Amino acid sequence: MPELPEVEVSRLGISPHLLGRKVTLLQVRQRQLRWPIPPDTLQVEGEEILSVTRRAKYLLIETAPGWLILHLGMSGSLRVLPTSAPLQKHDHLDLCLDNGQCLRFNDPRRFGACLWQERGDEPHPLLKRLGPEPLTEAFDxxxxxxxxxxxxxxxxxxxxxxxxxxxxxxxxxxxxxxxxxxxxxxxxxxxxxxxxxxxxxxxxxxxxxxxxxxxxxxxxxxxxxxxxxxxxxxxxxxxxxxxxxxxxxxxxxxxxxxxxxxxxxxxxxx
Missing domain, CATH: 1.10.8.50 (Helicase, Ruva Protein; domain 3)
Known part of the structure; x- marks a missing residue:
């Protein structure tokens, strides 16, 4: 299972390709991951990506209405590819951007997740009770x-x-x-x-x-x-x-x- 360093490396890898881009389409090919992908995630369509951050092993893609929450699960991976790139087995999700690129989520075991955090709502239950980040001053x-x-x-x-x-x-x-x-x-x-x-x-x-x-x-x-x-x-x-x-x-x-x-x-x- 990818651990915190692997998730942080993924964040560093995808951030330059996502920041400031507008989402044109969230293409879901397989809705049944660890939890069903909720319809609220479609709120990212038409929105600019404001930040790409990490909380624990969750990646948070921020837009004006809220955050897309991604978790790689046991076997998930992310790639930045042309939207037209041929699909591979287990390519379950594309976050399509206004420059013809997409963030593609592949997950053979389907233990990963794509969820939604509405701006202004209580923190998502998966994020609510988390302890401090280990690389911050809050942890000693x-x-x-x-x-x-x-x-x-x-x-x-x-x-x-x-x-x-x-x-x-x-x-x-x-x-x-x-x-x-x-x-x-x-x-x-x-x-x-x-x-x-x-x-x-x-x-x-x-x-x-x-x-x-x-x-x-x-x-x-x-x-x-x-x-x-x-x-x-x-x-x-x-x-x-x-x-x-x-x-x-x-x-x-x-x-x-x-x-x-x-x-x-x-x-x-x-």
Missing amino acids: GSHLYKLSRRRKLAVKNFIMDNQIVVGVGNIYASESLFMAGIDPSKAAGRVSKSCYEKLALAIKQVLARAIEQGGTTLKDFTQADGNPGYFAQQLHVYGRAGQPCLRCEEPIKSLTLGQRNSYYCARCQR
Whole structure:
């Protein structure tokens, strides 16, 4: 599944092609995605695109009446193409622009979404209870420490909770915990404030580096220009079970936390 860096890379890739353009048509070929595409999305037609932003893993395309909300799901991708470009299998949606180009959404598994947020309405239910963005000043070690008190769940599951902090998915949670030297299975309430300060900094550094390098190469993700991300070349623990730790050469271990594979070094992470 594309994580926050991959979604941010997609945003950076499509933004220059969308900003200031007028939407001529929202062409829906498959309405049944994770949720049915609502008829309200057609309000974008005839409107200028004012901004392209991101909240957690959601892309927000702003127009005067409101925002088109896009989510890539597990296998979704976006391309900027000529409207006349031949269709591929699973091309479910085109946002057609006044320059003959379109933003095309492809999603083989159909776990993605295209929804609508009316200007002036209450925040969409999917956006309402989200925690702070990890790359902002609103997120730091004190925030994690305060919310973790008396919490018994594993610290890895704690930082993957979008009500605590958004966008720290499975890959980057494993990498950040390794960088901070914290055992992913340790109870969140037993992690010290100083360790949370290290963890918050690690999360910021890991995500920022991943965005800079184009997102992690996953079988279902390529950038808006068709090139894969490159961060997978620098993963320290994720997907490396049995291989030597890059710090101490102890074999990397794996365990299941919250139905997700987790990777860690038993010597480096306590």
